Amino acid sequence: MALAHKFPPPTPVREERRRFQRVKVHLLGRYMLQDQREFPCQVVNMSPGGLAMYAPGIGAVGERVIAYLDHIGRVEGKITRLIDNGFAMTVSATPRKRDKLAAQLTWLANRDILNLPEDRRHDRIIPRNPxxxxxxxxxxxxxxxxxxxxxxxxxxxxxxxxxxxxxxxxxxxxxxxxxxxxxxxxxxxxxxxxxxxxxxxxxxx
CATH class of the missing domain: 2.40.10 (Thrombin, subunit H)
Structure with missing residues (x-):
């Protein structure tokens, strides 16, 4: 029975909207549909319980998706609804993972407020050998x-x-x-x- 709970049950969309506040983000990444087709994507908003992305390959509602996102890493869940040029999906995660996601999204939201399009913690230099x-x-x-x-x-x-x-x-x-x-x-x-x-x-x- 080790496989009985391989994936946490997805949070219903309405419940997810009540429990988690979505933030606008600009995250690039790649995702894989259930048939193992892989595409690039751009996440436009996200919460610890779900996200919406622009995506060239759109699956069916209820289909499982695995995505690898910049600054976030691997997330997985199921498509909940289709949007223009993309879809929204749940994020299946443990409470600990959701807490980590909340912290990451807070950092990303603050970075955008400061108008930093990418991580500018590191100074840029002109290399000796270009x-x-x-x-x-x-x-x-x-x-x-x-x-x-x-x-x-x-x-x-x-x-x-x-x-x-x-x-x-x-x-x-x-x-x-x-x-x-x-x-x-x-x-x-x-x-x-x-x-x-x-x-x-x-x-x-």
Whole structure:
């Protein structure tokens, strides 16, 4: 009977709305539907009990979804309703996980109030060696110029312009495209880097 309660029962939508306050967020990520198709997504509002996202692949109401979201990590639940260009879903979580989500969402809401589009705790620098190499999802490699760099991300210029949410590698650092710039695009590292090794890591070939 170990599998009897693999997933906590989803909170009814009306109950979820009463218990949790949703906050407007701008979170990129990827999600997988029950048939294992995977798509990029953008979460537009979220609470510890549910979220709404813009999504190119829309499942059926009641369908199970697993999502991996920037700053949040893995969440799973079921589609509760369809919206324009996306859907709303529950978030199945233990009370401890919901408390953690509430703290993360408070931080994200405060960050947006301060008009910080990404984590600016790390100062940006101009790297000594601006020459980098991008490895795209399909395995193709594209030379790039590193415009500036921090422990949590970088701005780069190249002949390619990946879509928002695209996963790639800069050198040997895993990253995700978070914003398009006039002369390139910004990426956010999936894991914060160390000051002593970040330049060597992003310029590795």
């Amino acid at each position: 020459s980098g190499l991008l490895t795209l999802e399909g395995g193709s490699k594209v030379p790039c110029r590193i415009i500036d760099l921090s422990l949590s991300g970088a701005a780069v210029s190249s002949t390619t312009r990946p879509e928002l949410g695209t996963l790639l590698m800069l050198g040997r650092v895993q990253a995700r495209v978070v914003r398009h710039l006039e002369e390139g695009f910004a990426i956010e590292f999936l894991h914060a880097q160390l000051p002593d090794t970040v330049e060597d890591s992003v310029t590795a070939r």
